[in-house]
Amino acid sequence: MSGWLIFLLVICAYAVIVLTLWKLGVLKRHNIDLAGPILMIRTERGKGTIDRVSAHKKFCSVAGWVSVAISAGAMVGMLALLLWQVPLVFEIKPEQAVSPRAVIPFPGLNPYIPMSALGYCVLALIVAIVVHEFSHAISARSDGVPIKSIGLLLCLVPIGAFAEPDPDKAEKMGKGAKHRMYASGPSANLVVALVCALIFSLAFIGSVEPVGEGGVGVMVVEPNFPAAEAGIKPDAIIRSINNTEIKSYDDFWNAMAQTKANQSIELSVWEEGAIRHYNVTLADKYDYTHDENDKGSGFLGVGPGSTSRALYEVLAHPLSSLRSFLIYIGLPLQGYSPLHPPITDFYVVHGPLSYLPQNVFWTLANAFYWIFWINFAVGTFNALPLIPLDGGYMLKEGVDSLLKRRKHREQLVAHITAIMSAFVLFLIIWLILGPRLLPLFGW
Numbered sequence: 001m002s003g004w005l006i007f008l009l010v011i012c013a014y015a016v017i018v019l020t021l022w023k024l025g026v027l028k029r030h031n032i033d034l035a036g037p038i039l040m041i042r043t044e045r046g047k048g049t050i051d052r053v054s055a056h057k058k059f060c061s062v063a064g065w066v067s068v069a070i071s072a073g074a075m076v077g078m079l080a081l082l083l084w085q086v087p088l089v090f091e092i093k094p095e096q097a098v099s100p101r102a103v104i105p106f107p108g109l110n111p112y113i114p115m116s117a118l119g120y121c122v123l124a125l126i127v128a129i130v131v132h133e134f135s136h137a138i139s140a141r142s143d144g145v146p147i148k149s150i151g152l153l154l155c156l157v158p159i160g161a162f163a164e165p166d167p168d169k170a171e172k173m174g175k176g177a178k179h180r181m182y183a184s185g186p187s188a189n190l191v192v193a194l195v196c197a198l199i200f201s202l203a204f205i206g207s208v209e210p211v212g213e214g215g216v217g218v219m220v221v222e223p224n225f226p227a228a229e230a231g232i233k234p235d236a237i238i239r240s241i242n243n244t245e246i247k248s249y250d251d252f253w254n255a256m257a258q259t260k261a262n263q264s265i266e267l268s269v270w271e272e273g274a275i276r277h278y279n280v281t282l283a284d285k286y287d288y289t290h291d292e293n294d295k296g297s298g299f300l301g302v303g304p305g306s307t308s309r310a311l312y313e314v315l316a317h318p319l320s321s322l323r324s325f326l327i328y329i330g331l332p333l334q335g336y337s338p339l340h341p342p343i344t345d346f347y348v349v350h351g352p353l354s355y356l357p358q359n360v361f362w363t364l365a366n367a368f369y370w371i372f373w374i375n376f377a378v379g380t381f382n383a384l385p386l387i388p389l390d391g392g393y394m395l396k397e398g399v400d401s402l403l404k405r406r407k408h409r410e411q412l413v414a415h416i417t418a419i420m421s422a423f424v425l426f427l428i429i430w431l432i433l434g435p436r437l438l439p440l441f442g443w
Contacts, residue, residue: 014037015037018034018037018039022034027039031043037155038153038154038155039153039154039155040151040152040153041151041152041153041154042149042150042151043149043150043151043152045150046134046150047147047150050134050137050138050141050147050150050163051141053138054138054139054141054142055142056142057142060138060139060142061142061180063184064139064142064177064179064180064181064183064184065180066187067135067139067180067183067184067186067187067188068179068180068183068187068394070183070186070187070190070191071182071183071186071187071190071383071390071391071394072183072394074186074187074190074379074380074383074391075383075384075385075391075394075395077380078380078381078383078384078391079384079385079424082424082427082428082431083427085427085431086427086430089430089431089434089435089438090434090438092434092435093435094435094436094439107121112332112333112334113332113333114338116338116340117332117337117338117370120338120366120367120369120370121370121374123367123370123371124367124370124371124373124374124375125374127192127371127374127375128189128192128371128374128375128378129153129378131188131189131192131375132185132186132188132189132378132382133150133163133185134150134163135184135185135187135188136163136165136181136182136184136185137150137163137165138184139177139180139181139184140165140170140173140177140181141165143173143174143177143180143181144169145165145166145169145170145173146165146166146169147163147164147165147166148164148165148166149163149164150163150164165181175397175400175401178393178397179394179397179398182390182391182393182394182397183390183394185382185390186378186379186380186382186383186390186391187379188379189375189376189378189379189382190375190376190379190380192371192372192375193371193372193373193375193376193379194372196368196369196371196372196375197318197369197372197376199368200315200365200368200369200372201315201316201317201318203353204353204361204364204365204368205312205315205316205365206316206351207349207350207351207352207353207354207361208312208347208348208349208350209312209347209348209350210312210346210347211237211270211346211347211348215237215238215239215240215246215247215270216237216238216246216248216249216251216252216304217235217236217237217304217311217342217343217346218232218233218234218235218236218237218238218302218303218304218342219234219302219303219304219342219343220234220302220303221233221234221301221302221303222288222301222302222303225283225288225299225300225301226280226281226282226283226299226300226301227280227300227301227302228301230267230278230280231278232267232269232271232278232302233271234341234342234345235271235341235342235345235346236269236270236271237269237270237271237346238252238267238268238269238302238304239268239269239270239275240267240268241255241256241265241266241267241268242255242265242266243266243268249304252304256298256299256300257297259282259297259298260282260296260297260298261282261283261284261285261286261296261297261298261299262281262282262284263281263282263298264279264280264281264282265279265280265282265298265300266278266279266280267279267280280300282298282299282300283298283299283300283301284296284297284298284299285297285298285299287299288301311336311343311346312347314327314328315328329373329376331369331373332373337366337369337370337373338362338366338369338370339362339365339366339369340362344358344362349361384424385420385421385424386420386421386424386425387417387418387421392417392420392421395417395420396413396417399412399413399416399417400413
């Protein structure tokens with residue numbers, strides 16, 4: 001039985017059970033509401049914690065204004081990023097265009113994120129939603145707005161939490177209080193993202209060292225091709241080809257581009273703590289790709305990854321350059337997260353964390369990275385000036401404050417907010433559909 005069929009059967013069973021319990025009134029008796037397929041399980045637990053934290057009003061006020069600054073910065077940054085990509089779309093070929101599914105940061109839905117990340121993603125999403133919603137609740141409560149209910153969102157598995165401030169009291173909040181409440185969610189996600197990134201990069205990656213002196217790690221060895229026949233394994237590191245030192249991914253491909261089919265080459269490879277030398281007779285690349293352009297080219301039969309040293313530098317020092325940061329946040333889309341063998345075989349753990357079993361060490365490291373990644377995605381996305389996102393409501397309140405002495409203020413605010421929301425939505429859609437539509441108009 002296929003995995004998709006099992007999944008569909010589980011979904012159908014879940015729907016039947018939930019609808020039956022709803023019809024029998026069991027859900028209502030236990031204070032559980034139904035929002036589509038999602039169960040909203042309300043509880044009084046946690047309200048005491050919100051009250052205790054929000055009682056520190058001076059701290060909450062200062063934290064609230066810091067949140068406004070963080071969210072406003074994220075809003076400007078995201079808007080600048082969307083504007084920056086507008087002219088770049090003209091250079092993207094239709095087959096290279098971003099898939100609509102790629103904007104959904106979840107395995108199975110996003111074609112670039114492996115299913116091996118599912119557990120990490122669910123954990124990170126729960127953390128992100130709990131942090132987001134409870135930050136809103138604490139901010140509102142510190143300004144005197146009661147919290148009607150809090151609870152858990154369940155759809156087969158827990159997918160998040162919610163906190164509901166009293167809507168009438170929330171509507172009567174001052175401008176500053178509203179700004180702080182809207183900004184608290186995205187900024188809390190971004191703070192959690194920063195903390196988890198520091199733990200991942202400083203504590204975990206700071207406890208590992210690349211084995212050997214660098215080189216290109218072998219991620220895949222194709223069966224029945226020269227590398228496999230020579231005995232090279234996926235956790236090997238290629239250090240040189242024909243005495244040409246391999247320091248980067250490009251070095252490897254440049255060296256291989258100089259080779260021919262049936263040519264014998266000498267490889268220097270780091271394996272199991274020592275350098276080994278191989279004399280390998282290359283195959284014809286056409287036999288693998290069946291591309292006429294590859295006929296006569298040498299083919300080793302390995303899938304190289306990033307160099308162990310280069311990947312380490314990005315993971316340990318993501319802010320060393322803009323390129324490093326972009327690679328860092330794009331790891332899941334490049335097949336480097338979660339980190340797993342043979343990638344992890346290119347590193348050795350030292351220091352206090354070396355006492356952890358290898359699988360536990362890398363599981364924890366991956367968990368912190370994914371909590372960073374999902375919180376960063378949720379925080380930056382919610383900061384966009386687009387209704388119904390938090391950034392959209394921040395924009396609305398800001399415009400309302402600027403136009404407080406103008407006639408027909410409410411209409412003006414509504415129009416400006418709607419135009420800005422439509423513009424931001426257009427920029428997002430442009431990135432996805434632009435490369436596909438431009439050829440229709442002769443671009």
